[in-house]
Amino acid sequence: MLERMRVVDERPRVSNAIEAERLIEAVMETLSALSHVVGEETGLVKAGRLKDAMEREARKAELAGVYMKGVEQVKLNAVALARFAPERVKRLKSAHLAFQELIDLNQTVLATARAISESIMRDLAVDTNKQNRAPGYGPTATVGAGVFARPNAGPMVISKSL
Structure with a gap:
């Protein structure tokens, strides 16, 4: 727990509008890339191309990790971001909600494929x-x-690898 607190304390704080915009744009870029990979995966699973969909897993995991770190940074600097870049914060929230809808669709498709x-x-x-x-x-x-x-x-004998 103490180690985690040190990591949070070492993260830079946003102190002006330029830093706020950079942080939000970096998170938005990561979210866009992650959305693209999840969308591809969803389409491939729908088409029954499970092997191709599984090839996206490493990239998806990498982007998800970067995105989560970005979200932590946004939370840490929420007050400063709201002060310096309120419109960009709204855009980020909207993008995050759209991503949640994409994830819901992805989970539905994956659950259907699993059930089948x-x-x-x-x-x-x-x-x-x-x-x-x-x-x-x-x-x-x-x-x-x-x-x-x-x-x-x-x-x-049945092969479980697809």
Whole structure:
């Protein structure tokens, strides 16, 4: 906890309009880049191109980290930013709200893809766990039905990597 407090204390404070504008613009640029990556990911998942979507993960994580640091800096300097750049603060808030809507859409698309994948896996598991017995054997057998049992083919192997 003490170490974290030192990090916060070491961050520069905004003391004029130029610094306020620079901070807000830096956060806005990061938010724009992050929004672009999340939008791409959403589109790719919708199109079923999961592998391509997963390739965006590292960049998305990097931008999210930079954005969160920027948000912390904005919070630390909230009073100064409101004083020196009130219109830019409004723009930042609007951009953040739009980003939240994009994240909500992204989470919905990801949840849908996850549910579909789970459903496919569940159906495959049910199909592979059915006994490979011909109807001529077992308690419900009809003797002399002329049906020959095939040898057990063994379990089905499913690749989980997409």
